[in-house]
Amino acid sequence: MRYPEPQQLLDEAVAECGHSDFGPGDFREGLAVLLDSLERDGDLDPGTDAAVIGDLRRRLVNRLEVEAYYRAHPEVEDVVISGPVDINGLPRTGTTALADMLSLDPQFRCLRGWEQYQPVPPPVAGGEAHDPRRQAFLRMHEERPAAQAVMHIFEVDATMEDTEILGMAFHGQQMTLPVAGYRSWWRRADLTETYAYHRRVVKLLGSTCPPELWLFKAPHHKFHLEALAKAYPDMRFVMTHRDPAKVVPSYTSLVSTIFPPAAGDRDLCALGRELSDHLREGMENAIAERARIGEDRFLDVHHRELVADPRGTVRRVYDWLGLELKPAVAETIFDWQDTNAVGAKGTHRYTAEQFGLSVDQIRSDYDFYIRHFDVAVEA
Numbered sequence: 001m002r003y004p005e006p007q008q009l010l011d012e013a014v015a016e017c018g019h020s021d022f023g024p025g026d027f028r029e030g031l032a033v034l035l036d037s038l039e040r041d042g043d044l045d046p047g048t049d050a051a052v053i054g055d056l057r058r059r060l061v062n063r064l065e066v067e068a069y070y071r072a073h074p075e076v077e078d079v080v081i082s083g084p085v086d087i088n089g090l091p092r093t094g095t096t097a098l099a100d101m102l103s104l105d106p107q108f109r110c111l112r113g114w115e116q117y118q119p120v121p122p123p124v125a126g127g128e129a130h131d132p133r134r135q136a137f138l139r140m141h142e143e144r145p146a147a148q149a150v151m152h153i154f155e156v157d158a159t160m161e162d163t164e165i166l167g168m169a170f171h172g173q174q175m176t177l178p179v180a181g182y183r184s185w186w187r188r189a190d191l192t193e194t195y196a197y198h199r200r201v202v203k204l205l206g207s208t209c210p211p212e213l214w215l216f217k218a219p220h221h222k223f224h225l226e227a228l229a230k231a232y233p234d235m236r237f238v239m240t241h242r243d244p245a246k247v248v249p250s251y252t253s254l255v256s257t258i259f260p261p262a263a264g265d266r267d268l269c270a271l272g273r274e275l276s277d278h279l280r281e282g283m284e285n286a287i288a289e290r291a292r293i294g295e296d297r298f299l300d301v302h303h304r305e306l307v308a309d310p311r312g313t314v315r316r317v318y319d320w321l322g323l324e325l326k327p328a329v330a331e332t333i334f335d336w337q338d339t340n341a342v343g344a345k346g347t348h349r350y351t352a353e354q355f356g357l358s359v360d361q362i363r364s365d366y367d368f369y370i371r372h373f374d375v376a377v378e379a
Contacts, residue, residue: 002046003038004053006031013060021067022060025197030170030189031056037182043267044178048260052177058118059168065120066168066204079203084214084232085321088221088286089240090279092250094306096153097340098240099217101314101333103158107323108215112157113137115205116164125209128157153340161218165201169194173220176258178266180274187281191224195231222286229293237290238317242303243378244366245352245359248276252357253350272355276362283369304376310337 006028014020034056038044044052070076085108087099103110114137115123123131138156166172171194174182202214221228222239229235252272259266290298299320306313311334318325325333352359369375 017061019064019068022063023067025193027170033185034182037179041181043262045261045263069120076207079207080212082212084216087217087238090247091219092247093240093242094303100155100158104332105329109211110159113160122205123209159215159217169197191227195227199231223282225289237298240301241373245362249350249352252355269356272357
């Protein structure tokens, strides 16, 4: 076999950090499914193996260090989490832009990528700017290809997808690897224990770095909204929307640049079909689950509104949340809007056809979504 067995990675993580308690949750099943999917579905160049397996081992080490920190600091159990506010929906619909803007407000505690990557020790208030994890994360993103910078805004201190925390639970969407079989399993998995563990890590991260009102952002949350709401009973949701004929090929284009290099020619048409079906199923889940959670806990924001009237859209979000948008914060947010208007960093070019898709077929497949949320069809 090309990839190691789960127990081998567990043993290596224990040997690396000297702890043996991996903590609660059903992460072992996800690890096994992921490694099996890499073996069966992965098209990766063998030169990527060390980095791919190294990431999985790092997440296991993170789990061990989280439990060791809890043992040394039992007061973390009593940390208060307010909210959170969660921004989700289909990807490429404005989730990042909206989250980046709200992240500029100091009343929110952001879930930053650099602290997720290595959560122990938790960051200390006032020391974040000089945290070596932040500096390393910033350098890593500064070195990313120019094409990715055009496709996706990056702000080092803004709230980011909880890819690493869910990755530590091995129940993340895993859109950084060609593992279609794993994603098929994940869509139908019960993430109740995963999000309970998610809360455990968030409490640790907030234990030395307030405020208490958390801001989350992750398009993939739409797949398991009820499990998320169970872990965070006071959570309120902002769901963003856009024409799926724009969303699906744009997202496929982005994902195709994130995957590690393939051993041969990557089948982009197969990727397009997978992601179109994947996102459609996620939205089907979201519509059903938000109805059970309660529509009063959801605010819908359309991409066309965010582009046409970003200031008014932000004010509407604050009004719905019952939060004050202070004048100085508003000015900072609106300055960010002006700097990061659509096209300011360049133009992301793609077509549905290059991924084996068609605009008409996508809109037909997502007709239920377009009608349910009255989504505008773009030219």
